[in-house]
Amino acid sequence: MSSAAPGVQEVIPASDVAEAELYHPHSWLTKYVFSQDAKIIGIQYTVTALAIGTVALVLSWLMRVQLGFPGVLSFIDPATYYQFITMHGMIMVVYLLTAVLLGGFGNYLIPLMLGARDMVFPYANMLSYWTYLLAVVVLVASFFAPGGPTGAGWTLYPPQAILSGTPGQDWGIILMLVSLMLFIIGFTMGGLNYVVTVLQARTRGMTLMRMPLTVWGIFTATVMALLAFPALFVGAVMMLFDRLLGTSFFMPALVELGQLREHGGGSPILWQHLFWFFGHPEVYIVALPAFGIVSDLISVHARRNIFGYRMMVWAIVAIGALSFVVWAHHMYVSGMHPYFGFFFATTTLIIAIPTAIKVYNWLLTLWRGDIHLTVPMLFALGFIVTFVNGGLTGLFLGNVVVDVPLSDTLFVVAHFHMVMGVAPILVIFGGIYHWYPKVTGRMLNEGMGRIHFWVTFLGAYAIFFPMHYLGLLGVPRRYHDLGEMAFVPPSTATLNAFISLVAFVVGFAQIVFLFNLFWSLRRGREAGSNPWNATTLEWQTPETPPGHGNWGKELPVVYRWAYDYSVPGAARDYVPQNEPMPAPTRAATGQAT
Amino acid sequence: MIFTLLFLAAVAVIAGIWLFRQGLTSKPWLESAAPAMASAPPVPAARMGLRVFITVATGFLVLLVSAYSIRMEMADWRPPPQPGLLWVNTGVLIVSSLALQWARSAAGRGDIQAVQDGLVFGGTSAIVFLLGQLMAWREMANAGYLLTSNPANAFFYIITAAHALHVLGGLVALARAGMWLRRGAAIGRLRLSVDLCTTYWHFLLVAWLVLFSLLAFAPSFSWLYAICTAPFR
Ligand code: HEM
Ligand SMILES: [Cu+2]
Numbered sequence: 001m002s003s004a005a006p007g008v009q010e011v012i013p014a015s016d017v018a019e020a021e022l023y024h025p026h027s028w029l030t031k032y033v034f035s036q037d038a039k040i041i042g043i044q045y046t047v048t049a050l051a052i053g054t055v056a057l058v059l060s061w062l063m064r065v066q067l068g069f070p071g072v073l074s075f076i077d078p079a080t081y082y083q084f085i086t087m088h089g090m091i092m093v094v095y096l097l098t099a100v101l102l103g104g105f106g107n108y109l110i111p112l113m114l115g116a117r118d119m120v121f122p123y124a125n126m127l128s129y130w131t132y133l134l135a136v137v138v139l140v141a142s143f144f145a146p147g148g149p150t151g152a153g154w155t156l157y158p159p160q161a162i163l164s165g166t167p168g169q170d171w172g173i174i175l176m177l178v179s180l181m182l183f184i185i186g187f188t189m190g191g192l193n194y195v196v197t198v199l200q201a202r203t204r205g206m207t208l209m210r211m212p213l214t215v216w217g218i219f220t221a222t223v224m225a226l227l228a229f230p231a232l233f234v235g236a237v238m239m240l241f242d243r244l245l246g247t248s249f250f251m252p253a254l255v256e257l258g259q260l261r262e263h264g265g266g267s268p269i270l271w272q273h274l275f276w277f278f279g280h281p282e283v284y285i286v287a288l289p290a291f292g293i294v295s296d297l298i299s300v301h302a303r304r305n306i307f308g309y310r311m312m313v314w315a316i317v318a319i320g321a322l323s324f325v326v327w328a329h330h331m332y333v334s335g336m337h338p339y340f341g342f343f344f345a346t347t348t349l350i351i352a353i354p355t356a357i358k359v360y361n362w363l364l365t366l367w368r369g370d371i372h373l374t375v376p377m378l379f380a381l382g383f384i385v386t387f388v389n390g391g392l393t394g395l396f397l398g399n400v401v402v403d404v405p406l407s408d409t410l411f412v413v414a415h416f417h418m419v420m421g422v423a424p425i426l427v428i429f430g431g432i433y434h435w436y437p438k439v440t441g442r443m444l445n446e447g448m449g450r451i452h453f454w455v456t457f458l459g460a461y462a463i464f465f466p467m468h469y470l471g472l473l474g475v476p477r478r479y480h481d482l483g484e485m486a487f488v489p490p491s492t493a494t495l496n497a498f499i500s501l502v503a504f505v506v507g508f509a510q511i512v513f514l515f516n517l518f519w520s521l522r523r524g525r526e527a528g529s530n531p532w533n534a535t536t537l538e539w540q541t542p543e544t545p546p547g548h549g550n551w552g553k554e555l556p557v558v559y560r561w562a563y564d565y566s567v568p569g570a571a572r573d574y575v576p577q578n579e580p581m582p583a584p585t586r587a588a589t590g591q592a593t
Numbered sequence: 594m595i596f597t598l599l600f601l602a603a604v605a606v607i608a609g610i611w612l613f614r615q616g617l618t619s620k621p622w623l624e625s626a627a628p629a630m631a632s633a634p635p636v637p638a639a640r641m642g643l644r645v646f647i648t649v650a651t652g653f654l655v656l657l658v659s660a661y662s663i664r665m666e667m668a669d670w671r672p673p674p675q676p677g678l679l680w681v682n683t684g685v686l687i688v689s690s691l692a693l694q695w696a697r698s699a700a701g702r703g704d705i706q707a708v709q710d711g712l713v714f715g716g717t718s719a720i721v722f723l724l725g726q727l728m729a730w731r732e733m734a735n736a737g738y739l740l741t742s743n744p745a746n747a748f749f750y751i752i753t754a755a756h757a758l759h760v761l762g763g764l765v766a767l768a769r770a771g772m773w774l775r776r777g778a779a780i781g782r783l784r785l786s787v788d789l790c791t792t793y794w795h796f797l798l799v800a801w802l803v804l805f806s807l808l809a810f811a812p813s814f815s816w817l818y819a820i821c822t823a824p825f826r
Contacts, residue, residue, distance in 0.1 A: 121638070192642055192645055199641055201638070208616065210621050247747040248744050249660070249744060262741065309621065314617070325598070
């Protein structure tokens with residue numbers, strides 16, 4: 001909104017702002033804490049998200065202790081277990097993945113990759129981070145509130161979400177809803193920035209079709225998030241009213257502890273519509289940036305131009321659009337008109353087409369490429385395998401007849417962890433290994449990186465692959481312990497114990513990663529400005545790490561697309577985007593640098 | 594969710610046309626031309642920002658409307674009578690919008706005094722609108738149509754409150770424009786600021802007209818809604 005717009009720049013096109021006219025921080029505090037520099041904000045987002053993500057990781061350990069070795073930790077009773085599940089799921093999806101991919105990578109990379117000096121509304125950008133931090137604080141506060149955090153499941157389905165019997169009924173659910181609302185407000189301020197920056201602040205020559213796919217992915221995902229998050233916001237407001245003021249938006253008439261509640265006539269299904277109208281696009285809000293980043297990682301580390309760039313862009317846009325008309329596939333078991341079921345099953349399966357196109361194009365990019373198995377590349381390859389795997393089980397679950405029996409089993413848990421848990425996390429890691437040298441000027445330690453990759457990748461498979469099998473056996477999801485279930489053979493206990501052991505190992509591998517982040521800050525090998533010999537603009541900055549305003553005196557000018565690798569006849573195996581066309585053209589147009 | 598889908602379809606069409614114009618079918622790998630992009634984007638960033646924000650805010654309101662239309666179908670829905678005061682408030686909001694429109698054209702002419710009058714009048718009438726909405730709430734509550742007594746009442750309060758919050762946000766922006774004016778900012782700067790406020794005010798007015806007719810007349814449109822959703826019953 002206009003109140004968020006900064007002072008002077010508007011009339012000058014943002015791409016032409018001279019370095020001297022940028023906002024200049026005057027003290028340490030405004031430079032590193034209340035910073036308006038998108039690079040710092042990106043780092044702040046990433047660090048905060050990784051920190052809260054670590055909490056979610058620890059929660060997953062605790063859940064695995066209970067599932068693998070029931071009763072070993074006596075403080076995990078059913079109520080606590082629900083709270084852990086809920087907080088784990090919500091933190092991972094919203095506060096970690098969304099925040100890192102859009103707030104972290106988006107802030108750091110969009111201006112740099114487009115040749116801009118900064119985001120167009122730096123002040124709103126700063127507010128965005130601080131609102132996000134506040135949301136995280138409120139979320140964490142619910143751990144310490146009387147009654148603890150909510151245990152309603154990350155989907156927060158009413159009526160149970162606000163009834164007694166669900167843990168966190170007094171404060172947990174309120175704090176959760178407030179925190180989500182804050183997150184959405186914060187995100188909206190950031191999101192406006194990302195979109196308008198892409199639309200307005202590209203440097204000269206950076207046409208839309210010359211943007212790296214990373215930017216395409218983040219851009220499309222941001223547009224989606226701006227349209228999808230309001231659904232969660234509306235739902236959260238209404239649920240807060242139901243909980244605090246006794247309205248009946250979602251609450252049907254019901255008897256609680258022998259007493260008729262004041263609610264009546266509300267529709268729990270209405271919440272499901274609002275939630276999944278946000279919830280499904282959310283999967284792609286996380287996936288599209290991941291798609292984009294992976295495309296770039298593969299292209300750089302296989303020294304090959306991305307295969308079918310245009311189709312990749314179209315596929316990103318198509319997936320973004322389609323993902324708004326599939327939400328009810330999460331509601332098959334809620335019952336619906338058969339035509340609806342048919343419609344949503346069809347749209348769900350159609351999304352597989354653009355997605356498959358992307359996978360083929362990645363494979364064709366790799367085909368006969370000069371593949372360097374660097375750590376980022378390993379993670380990118382790991383992503384492709386994992387995503388295909390999770391996507392295939394998604395095709396099964398998209399069909400109503402298959403979904404109904406498998407719903408609420410560990411099969412679903414295995415599916416979504418593969419496709420939206422492990423896969424995007426692998427990309428985030430890959431992205432961090434890839435761009436860390438630009439952010440800090442030093443390489444992350446390669447040996448630690450390889451250990452981190454192999455343990456995480458193989459470990460994730462060891463955790464979630466057998467889980468499909470448990471699901472097929474009928475082991476239910478969100479169960480504190482299995483108790484007496486005649487159809488579940490005793491061997492599931494052994495398998496569960498195995499999964500838990502692997503989960504601890506995988507968790508420890510993440511500590512190696514965190515250690516590496518700190519260790520390499522001082523001890524890492526000097527990176528230079530372009531350690532991977534990449535073409536995109538962020539590697540062509542005059543300083544590394546890039547200084548305030550990114551580009552020194554003059555903005556780069558873009559002459560080519562982002563994927564000129566191994567061009568026949570070129571002197572090096574890559575040609576940066578800001579390098580003028582080869583000799584004959586240059587002679588014809590005069591010196592252009 | 595029919596309304597939301599219609600809204601999204603509209604957004605998709607506009608975005609699609611725009612993308613197409615941006616050369617989505619070009620083949621960047623064959624391009625060897627020197628950069629040909631115009632150096633100045635056609636609209637200032639702040640205006641583009643406002644457009645995107647209005648789209649997002651519309652999406653938010655449309656989702657509220659969707660929720661309203663879904664909840665409306667439940668058996669316990671008893672729409673409250675709308676206070677007549679709402680008609681007056683609607684009039685005030687129209688006046689407010691007109692005043693800003695006037696300020697906008699004054700800014701175009703460079704007539705600073707008229708801009709100031711327009712802003713003050715527009716801002717005051719917007720505040721009057723908000724007070725009027727508060728009084729309408731009081732009237733409703735006094736007549737026994739409480740938040741909790743029926744979901745239709747609850748929607749009335751939530752929808753009007755959501756709209757009022759957007760008006761409040763607009764007032765902040767308007768105050769900033771007033772500040773630029775007081776400080777004697779350059780006319781270009783002032784023009785942009787007034788222009789953005791006016792656009793936003795028109796958005797607030799249109800949004801209110803739609804929401805108001807929904808609140809006041811939704812029951813009379815139920816046959817239309819029934820026809821639209823008939824295939825899915
Ligand atoms: C070390 C890695 C991880 C492990 C060991 C793990 C483990 C678990 C476990 C044991 C559950 C509960 C299953 C049940 O009883 O229903 C769960 C639920 C969940 N996890 Fe993870 N998880 C991991 C990473 C992630 C990541 C990266 C995401 C990000 C999307 C994620 C998202 C979720 C969600 C959304 C739920 C469902 C919560 C609910 O049912 O309300 N997890 N996870
Ligand atoms: Cu889905």
